[in-house]
Amino acid sequence: MPLLSQNEEKNIINDSLIGFNQKYGIRAGFDLSKLGRTIFDSYYSGFEINADYRITKSLYIAGELGFENKKTDTDYLISKASGSYFKAGIDYNLYNNWAGMENLIFSGFRVGISSFGQDREEYKIYDSYNQTWGEISNQENLEFNGLASTWIELLFGVKTEIINNLFLSFNVQLKVRLTETNPNNFENIFIPGFGRTYDSTKIGTGINYSISYLIPIFKKKSVINRN
Amino acid sequence: MRYTLLFFLLLSLFCCEPDDICSQNTQTTPRLVIDFYDIENLSSKKSVAGLFAIGINGQGDEINVIGESVETRDRIELPLDGNYNESRFKLYKNYNVVDGVVEGNPDIISINYNTESIYVSRACGYKNNYSINEFDIDNDVDLWIVLSEVIINQVENENLGHVQIFH
Numbered sequence: 001m002p003l004l005s006q007n008e009e010k011n012i013i014n015d016s017l018i019g020f021n022q023k024y025g026i027r028a029g030f031d032l033s034k035l036g037r038t039i040f041d042s043y044y045s046g047f048e049i050n051a052d053y054r055i056t057k058s059l060y061i062a063g064e065l066g067f068e069n070k071k072t073d074t075d076y077l078i079s080k081a082s083g084s085y086f087k088a089g090i091d092y093n094l095y096n097n098w099a100g101m102e103n104l105i106f107s108g109f110r111v112g113i114s115s116f117g118q119d120r121e122e123y124k125i126y127d128s129y130n131q132t133w134g135e136i137s138n139q140e141n142l143e144f145n146g147l148a149s150t151w152i153e154l155l156f157g158v159k160t161e162i163i164n165n166l167f168l169s170f171n172v173q174l175k176v177r178l179t180e181t182n183p184n185n186f187e188n189i190f191i192p193g194f195g196r197t198y199d200s201t202k203i204g205t206g207i208n209y210s211i212s213y214l215i216p217i218f219k220k221k222s223v224i225n226r227n
Numbered sequence: 228m229r230y231t232l233l234f235f236l237l238l239s240l241f242c243c244e245p246d247d248i249c250s251q252n253t254q255t256t257p258r259l260v261i262d263f264y265d266i267e268n269l270s271s272k273k274s275v276a277g278l279f280a281i282g283i284n285g286q287g288d289e290i291n292v293i294g295e296s297v298e299t300r301d302r303i304e305l306p307l308d309g310n311y312n313e314s315r316f317k318l319y320k321n322y323n324v325v326d327g328v329v330e331g332n333p334d335i336i337s338i339n340y341n342t343e344s345i346y347v348s349r350a351c352g353y354k355n356n357y358s359i360n361e362f363d364i365d366n367d368v369d370l371w372i373v374l375s376e377v378i379i380n381q382v383e384n385e386n387l388g389h390v391q392i393f394h
Contacts, residue, residue, distance in 0.1 A: 134310065
């Protein structure tokens, strides 16, 4: 696949119309923020690969695959969640690129699913009057396996081509949990791919900072008015 | 771009984490609640003069009950020991300390129960609930307690009295 220079991308069709090529292909990459967090956060390790495929000028199908391992340590509870997840959906480019440019400001939608387990490592009994008989803590490690959860996500982000076919992308996610299997006499503190859970709501949030490479498959000619 | 701002605003709502504080309103481990009634009028409550409770541990040592003070009242709350299946207390009537000498009439009660640890939340961890098997009064020469009855044997909250003592 020959790489065309910036000039060859555009051709003047006539005085008022410019035609330019848009690249169609598979873009694949990985999440730098999760890699960074793995290095700097001793309670976290995780990795995510992502990919997208352009189907029309503004529409892409996209997906992410990853695993996460997160330890949560509060005054009364120490637990660890570990598992993998898969998300699939679409990205829609809201940005009108100048001729020859491939940047995106996009909104997107995903359906996510996670398969994970939780370890309850230690808990304390919350008793305001425990100064009488003494604090009680339980250090028996209890494993909950075969847990699963599904959710939907709304994304908003930017993808910028920094050098030829290499993209940096940043997005924020608003998620809503749909289903989850609940461990007996416990709860899902953290769900891989979804993030930490909250007591009062099924909403979650996330961010993603990725680097990816576009493997061009073909080019489509797109025509715009010179104005 | 307005929507970007709205989106980020929405996300910022999750910056602070109220889930990480166990609020006072949350029901956690309850104490045993004893109501005192009149032996001559079984349905009416009767205060105990100078009531004061002291815990007794497995070795027979006296244990201070946190928050406890001498008071004439018709209700008392006692924390149960979640480490064992039994808790014992000295319940004093007319408790008084004169020149370092403890006066009053102590009756010893013992409660036998099963403990269950129940998950509350990530901030509170777990609470204990108790299921009373037995409530006994040790026999002594001068009992001020005449009779006792377990009314609610599931100790889950402090709303209603679990045990009634008649004197």
